[in-house]
Amino acid sequence: MKFALKAAIAAILLLSLGTGGWWAWKTYGEGIFQIVIESKAQPEPDAERYATLVADLERWRGDLRKAHAKARTAEEKAAVEKDARVILELMMPEMMRCWLGTPYDFNGTAEKPGGGKVACGYFVSTVIRDAGFRVDRYKLAQQPSENILRTFMKSDGCLLKVGQDFESYAEWVEGMEPGVYLMGLDSHVGFIVNGAEGTRFYHSSGWQKRGVVNEAGNKAGALRHSNWRMIGGLTADPEVIRTWLGGETVKVRS
Numbered sequence: 001m002k003f004a005l006k007a008a009i010a011a012i013l014l015l016s017l018g019t020g021g022w023w024a025w026k027t028y029g030e031g032i033f034q035i036v037i038e039s040k041a042q043p044e045p046d047a048e049r050y051a052t053l054v055a056d057l058e059r060w061r062g063d064l065r066k067a068h069a070k071a072r073t074a075e076e077k078a079a080v081e082k083d084a085r086v087i088l089e090l091m092m093p094e095m096m097r098c099w100l101g102t103p104y105d106f107n108g109t110a111e112k113p114g115g116g117k118v119a120c121g122y123f124v125s126t127v128i129r130d131a132g133f134r135v136d137r138y139k140l141a142q143q144p145s146e147n148i149l150r151t152f153m154k155s156d157g158c159l160l161k162v163g164q165d166f167e168s169y170a171e172w173v174e175g176m177e178p179g180v181y182l183m184g185l186d187s188h189v190g191f192i193v194n195g196a197e198g199t200r201f202y203h204s205s206g207w208q209k210r211g212v213v214n215e216a217g218n219k220a221g222a223l224r225h226s227n228w229r230m231i232g233g234l235t236a237d238p239e240v241i242r243t244w245l246g247g248e249t250v251k252v253r254s
Contacts, residue, residue, distance in 0.1 A: 043100035043214075045114025050098035054130045057091045061132045061244065068245050081241045085179075088235045088244070092131050092180050093193045096202040099123060099212040104204050109141075113212075123204040123212055124148065124182070124189050128234075133243070135250040143254055145184025146230055151253045152182070152240050153232040160230045169229060170218040174199045180235045185226035192217060192231060 064084050071077040099113045108117030111126060118126070121141035125148070129137045133152075140148060149158045161169055173192060181192040183201065190203025199217030207221060217223065234240055243250060 043097065045100070045102045045212075046098040047112045047114055050095060050113050050130075053091055053095050053098065057087070057095075058132055060087050060091075061247070065245050065247065068242075081238060081245070084241050084245055085235050088131065088241075089178065089180055089195070092127065092191075092235075093195070093200075093202070095127055095131065096191060096193070096212075097214065099127070099202075099204075100214055101211060102204070103211040104206050106206065108204070109138075118204050118212065120189050120204045120206070121145075121148070124191065127191070131244075132247075133250055134247055136252055139252045139254070143252060145187075145189040147253045148189055149182045149184050149230055149232045151250060152234060152243075153237055154239075157237055158230050158232045160228075162228050164229070166224045167218075170199070170223070173217055173231065176231075176233070177236065179233050182232050182234050183223070184228075184230040185222060186228045188222050188226065190222070 061084075064080055064087070068077055068080040068084075071080055099118070102110060102113050102115075102123075103117045104119070105117035106119055108119045109122050110116035110118040119141065121143070122137070125135070125137040125141040128140070129135055135151070140151060143151070146158070161172075164172075174194070176194055178194045181194070183190050183192045183203075188203065188206075190201055193200045193202060201215045201217050201220040201223060202212070203215075203220075203222065204212045205222065223229070
């Protein structure tokens with residue numbers, strides 16, 4: 001990834017973060033890195049920062065779409081797709097953070113952080129839509145978690161484990177490459193983010209009606225108590241990246 005692109009994203013995140021914490025780069029390998037954000041206070045919904053991130057990400061998508069269209073070789077197109085993946089893996093977790101503290105309700109359909117209550121499916125579908133995927137968030141949110149995953153990824157990209165003990169499952173997930181994943185459970189859905197903070201589970205939790213939370217993957221009760229677990233690498237799938245770049249309409253699987 002070019003330094004100018006990396007620096008520009010850092011500037012966006014730094015400006016939108018304000019004085020509420022600090023950030024730093026952590027590198028995983030060639031072209032793979034994430035920003036570590038440390039908050040000084042209990043997280044609260046941040047609709048203003050969310051809107052800034054959404055607008056910035058859409059501008060990046062537009063620029064990368066043009067670059068992808070102009071690329072003449074497979075190698076050039078792959079390089080643009082790699083940049084697109086990096087940007088999504090930086091920006092989507094920051095968008096999720098803006099929702100932290102938004103209250104849960106089984107029927108909640110909030111469209112922005114703190115803008116009401118939000119169910120697990122609507123949290124996931126809204127972040128995905130606002131990240132630039134052209135998808136009907138209402139129809140997507142109303143699907144069982146398996147259909148949510150299969151809306152974006154083919155069968156071989158959706159990895160299902162049934163009845164596996166939690167400790168070994170959590171260790172398996174932690175061993176996956178850095179990225180943004182969709183996680184489907186018995187009756188729940190959320191995001192797994194593998195990155196600088198380890199494995200994190202972002203979801204709108206109905207347990208004691210807590211709302212949107214960011215939990216360590218190996219300590220999340222929803223993950224532990226589910227018998228059925230399906231995970232799919234949203235940002236690791238080249239077809240998903242190309243769909244995002246092209247602004248193609250995503251047909252919800254039902």
